[in-house]
Amino acid sequence: MAEQVEVLNPADNSVIETLDYTSEDQINSMIDAASKAFDQWRKVDAHERSAKLQKWADLMMEHKEELARLITLEGGKTYQEALGEVDYAHGYVDWYAGEAKRIYGRTIPANTPDKDVVVRQYPVGVVGAITPWNFPAAMITRKMAPALAAGCTIVCKPAVQTPLTTIRLVELAHEAGIPKEAVQYIVASGKDAGRIFTTNQTIRKITFTGSTPVGKTLIEESGKMVKNITMELGGLAPLIVHKDADLDFAVDETIKNKFRNAGQTCICANRLYVHEDIHDEYVKKLTEKVHALKVGNGMDENVDIGPLINQKGVDKVLDHIKDAQQKGGELSRSLEEIQSLGGNFLQPVVITNMTQDMKPMREETFGPVIPIMKYSKIEEAVALANDTQFGLAAYYFTNDYRTGIYLNDELNYGVVGWNDGAPSAPHAPFGGVKESGYGREGGIEGIEPYLEKRYLSIGNLNTPE
Structure with missing residues (x-):
């Protein structure tokens, strides 16, 4: 029998739902499926990716009360706050639906008349995401949305205290037409997910929100394979x-x-x-x-x-x-x-x-x-x-x-x-310095960690005969 986790309501410690942990073999199979989906999703026209993300954003608003109720039941925050979190999470999906159509390249004047120099941007690959329990909708959408907009596929590990919101968000993404293998969730401990994500060669990027000590471990382990990483770590505001x-x-x-x-x-x-x-x-x-x-x-x-x-x-x-x-x-x-x-x-x-x-x-x-x-x-x-x-x-x-x-x-x-106690917004870059991490989420900066730049030098451009 599979190992299970009980999702508790912090208000009374009652069991909301019991879920099976995702086994290591299952996680690796899901990563393989995400890799195969990446070959297809990255080639989807940017406007089509945008439309699917926008449909997902619309579905989030249609299910706003349902999502807010889940957030309150598994996380404890007030229902009014939870409604606000759904709006905030929706803002990220809506924003990156637009950014999917604005992944621009550039041309650079060459130093010789028979060359052209072009820079284009491509999705980094399969992403492993790990998020905390305190904002189960906002933390995951600000990773899923830019990753999918960029053409990446993503495997998400929500906190075991609050997995139900992520599960429902992924279901709505699939309902919006985003391929099932392009955005998936796993139920696992942070330690297990971190170990698998850092050692699996197919995962090319890790994005993590959580404590600084855990972030340092992920940075160290990711460095062994030179993985692309984004870290949003502890604060002491x-x-x-x-x-x-x-x-x-x-x-x-x-x-x-x-x-x-x-x-x-x-x-x-x-x-x-x-x-x-x-x-x-x-x-x-x-x-x-x-x-x-x-x-x-x-x-x-x-x-x-x-x-x-x-x-x-x-x-x-x-x-x-x-x-x-x-x-x-x-x-x-x-x-x-x-x-x-x-x-x-x-x-x-x-x-x-x-x-x-x-x-x-x-x-x-x-x-x-x-x-x-x-x-x-x-x-x-x-x-x-x-x-x-x-x-x-x-x-x-x-x-x-x-x-x-x-x-x-x-x-x-x-x-x-x-003079502002609530500065966070989907259209603005969010992230810290020093041991609070590096990389930014939100704004035009938030999609950059999911993209690689490729420089193309085209030679032999002499006048054709």
């Missing part, structure tokens, strides 16, 4: 509130940014630096609104924050809170109140009197916690914000254009929001 910021606006944007998916996002603010002149007022306004947020089952109405993904996630967040408290951090509500709902639910908390050595300021918390540290000079805030090996996203609030431009120039991050 700073959020700076300068003394001239619009405080009410900054508070609202902070909450919108921080509590998406109960704080379980790689780009949500992990640590806040607030100017000493406005610190107390900002904290007061923020705490009042944070404590008014309703925590509960994501399928219930009027819920602002759903459960964390599992008990392991809860334990990590509590460890961060306790570490801060033991080192002098002041909690806006007691540990008992934070845990009062039980299960995978945590009440959100603001922690003040933070120092840079506390865990929430050094490690990705992935939970509904807002740690705040004072600063006096803008240079100090920049130094604190950049004091990390990560560089995915950063945010700041100021109404002074000089301060805004200075911060953008000095913060070493791939995605920056100036």
Whole structure:
């Protein structure tokens, strides 16, 4: 009997569905099938590929409520958030349906009259994709859509905690006319999928979203075969509130940014630096609104924050809170109140009197916690914000254009929001620097990792007789 995985609802730990793991032999067979499909799919006219992707995007909107329900049931986020994620995921498919028709080459003036120099772009080959559980629709579509638009075929490994959304998305892709072997899914552990993808010679590209330690392993193993790789890794996003910021606006944007998916996002603010002149007022306004947020089952109405993904996630967040408290951090509500709902639910908390050595300021918390540290000079805030090996996203609030431009120039991050707590968009490049990875997803840049450039020099172009 095949090994199985139970997909659980984080709200009550009930079993939603039981799936068979895909065996290694099955995965390798699927990769072989993807290779054969690649020979056909790469030759499909770009306009036809575009039309099929657009049909897929349309089907996603027709099944929007169904997809959102799956996202909430297996991932825990509120239904309203899940609807927003479907819109976001749809945006990637819609965008790359258009980009499929814009894979341009170029001609280069030759250095001799009897030559032409031409550069064209071709799909890289079979892609292996590995995605996390926190955005089961968005993370996979921003890999599948550009890969298919480029003419690649792709084998997708969603997180075992949230595979159902990917499964349904792949089914809709097939319904849209994209060949079954061109886009496939597997049910496997990240470790097994990573090992198979990195060692199978047929996989020519690996795209991964997840933790930095796992990403480093994939980079090392992929290097043995010089595979094309894109890595979107960990984050530790700073959020700076300068003394001239619009405080009410900054508070609202902070909450919108921080509590998406109960704080379980790689780009949500992990640590806040607030100017000493406005610190107390900002904290007061923020705490009042944070404590008014309703925590509960994501399928219930009027819920602002759903459960964390599992008990392991809860334990990590509590460890961060306790570490801060033991080192002098002041909690806006007691540990008992934070845990009062039980299960995978945590009440959100603001922690003040933070120092840079506390865990929430050094490690990705992935939970509904807002740690705040004072600063006096803008240079100090920049130094604190950049004091990390990560560089995915950063945010700041100021109404002074000089301060805004200075911060953008000095913060070493791939995605920056100036008076904007939600900068991500399908038409813009997303990705980090330093140990947050390399390569970009979204925008015109997002299709480039799935393409190889080929330089053709045509000689003997003398005037024919």
